[in-house]
Amino acid sequence: MSITIRDVAQAAGVSTATVSRALRGLPHVDPETRERVRRVAQEMDYVVSPSASRLASGRTGTVAVITPFIDRWFFSTVLSGISDVLQGREVDLIVFEVGDPSTSPGLPTERRLRGRADGMIVVTLPTDAPRIADLLEIGLPASFIGATWPGVPSVCIDDAAAARTATQHLINLGHQRIGIIPGRPAASTSQGNRSKGYREAMTGAGLDVDPALEAHGYFTVAGGEAAMTALLSQPNPPTAVFAMSDDMAFGAIRSLQRHGIRPGSDIAIASIDGHDLAELLDLTTVGQPVAEMGRMAAEALLGRMLGSDGDTQQDVVVPTTLVVRGSTVPIERTAAFG
């Protein structure tokens, strides 16, 4: 049906091997021959059959991304960064959306991965050690984003530092009762580190870490709203809250709105992410370079897939930036509450 390498070989008056070499830019081909082959191939509108090429070479020229979600800001942004570099290198991108590890059954992604990709990028699959171990077992080069794993290169922020920055910012503003909205009860490394950063900042300032001032937000807007509502119903509510993600902070803001409390003026809120819409909601947040993290992970993976193993840094920590907005104002201007 469609044009094969043999047709091209015939038309160019060379062997299929030469066509293969010429078209792939391999050495030991006469420049003139190469040019002729290229021209003929183009004229015939020849495209290599990926299946055949893959079968013969053992390489797929594709990278698999394993991510819990596609449709959330952090993940789609990471994905876009990854796609950006893969596209530039003509590498295919296949996506496995595996869902929330704590609720989804943990499908056998591992079986579905074999022979389909030359490498994989795993995006923050926290609390799911067994699945990750399974994935790594198939022996593909891997790159992690937002999580670390022994022996696997990764791109992360310094979660503890980011949390410390956010919390310290609230402390500097004069707050003393600072609540916290973590994601899920079962802590991932990343979440654990953010907790740690929060506590460090608190105790470093001689402040109490009141367990009553903690409410889980499950990394969603709705969860953040519920969490904030819970915090507000405390006998002695916080005057400031650190949320571990922007989405949860959004929810918290919504809760405040519902209660007629003005974020910033009445209760300060700071979080981590740098979500597109944080500016719109006037949310103070510690921004992470999410798309860039995707790009870096892809770049690193590609590097290792091509074998140049030496210069690969194991764990990259990218910088974050505190962006101060209206959701955090000095305590002098903050109305007493409760």
Add this chain to the structure above:
Amino acid sequence: MSITIRDVAQAAGVSTATVSRALRGLPHVDPETRERVRRVAQEMDYVVSPSASRLASGRTGTVAVITPFIDRWFFSTVLSGISDVLQGREVDLIVFEVGDPSTSPGLPTERRLRGRADGMIVVTLPTDAPRIADLLEIGLPASFIGATWPGVPSVCIDDAAAARTATQHLINLGHQRIGIIPGRPAASTSQGNRSKGYREAMTGAGLDVDPALEAHGYFTVAGGEAAMTALLSQPNPPTAVFAMSDDMAFGAIRSLQRHGIRPGSDIAIASIDGHDLAELLDLTTVGQPVAEMGRMAAEALLGRMLGSDGDTQQDVVVPTTLVVRGSTVPIERTAAFG
């Protein structure tokens, strides 16, 4: 290196042909044989080589999604819906992020597609007829989302009706000077229809369509903000604005905030999308079932890929729902402006 069909055949005491048939659930296999083959395969942890299978059968078992963006709400949500059904059918998903057709060079996605997928889903590539024609030329079954094309099944909303609904809602509230924020000057079919719906509602109510009350928002938050700002600087600004997407409406709200104008109370805003965060921003919007649209397109495509061609509806129009929120309040409660 890894286990092949021959190993399994040998271990099960049958031919490779039988293993192939047994494992794929083809008929004409003794139930007992099938069971034995299955067991052996499982014990050996055998996984079919996709490349070999693809080369031999000519089918890839993968669907390609061609989308301008990954990291924007509409697109990531569609993608997630698609992924949802593909994952369930064990079909691979490969993604091509082609960028904004009006600015990106229009890469030869078409060459990169051949032999890599059995079908494709094209997500709202407006104003880009040449590229689409190229894509369709390779003869893969296709499914469109958010755009229609002669002969290609699609899933869309009724754009004109959605725009009419939003505009009529503003009219019903008592507004007469109603501005509009479209996306890009070069209209896609979808955008054209939304314009049409807006004009129909306006003229139907005997209202003027003032060209001065139109400012493009380029489907982004920043663009929407600029557009609203432009509208506000009119000698006689609108009292209500219809934005063609939630993102642009978000930007418009931001502009209002910056100008000390309260959305809803001072100027009404309505748009189309049903963005996750619309509730948070108290935005009235005509919601489209985005993830569901992705699911439907995938389902339809899969159906056609499996050959059951008859029952495929060509163009599906999914319903939208007006969700009224604080950004639109009756004119009685709207302060005069300007």
Add this chain to the structure above:
DNA sequence: TTGAAAGCGCTAACAC
């Protein structure tokens, strides 16, 4: 119901 065998279209030794 099962097996033998001919490819699928390419790559990679190895010869020349």
Add this chain to the structure above:
DNA sequence: GTGTTAGCGCTTTCAA
């Protein structure tokens, strides 16, 4: 620098 050739691991007639 180029050609020959033997696979890569499966699917799919065609016979049995």
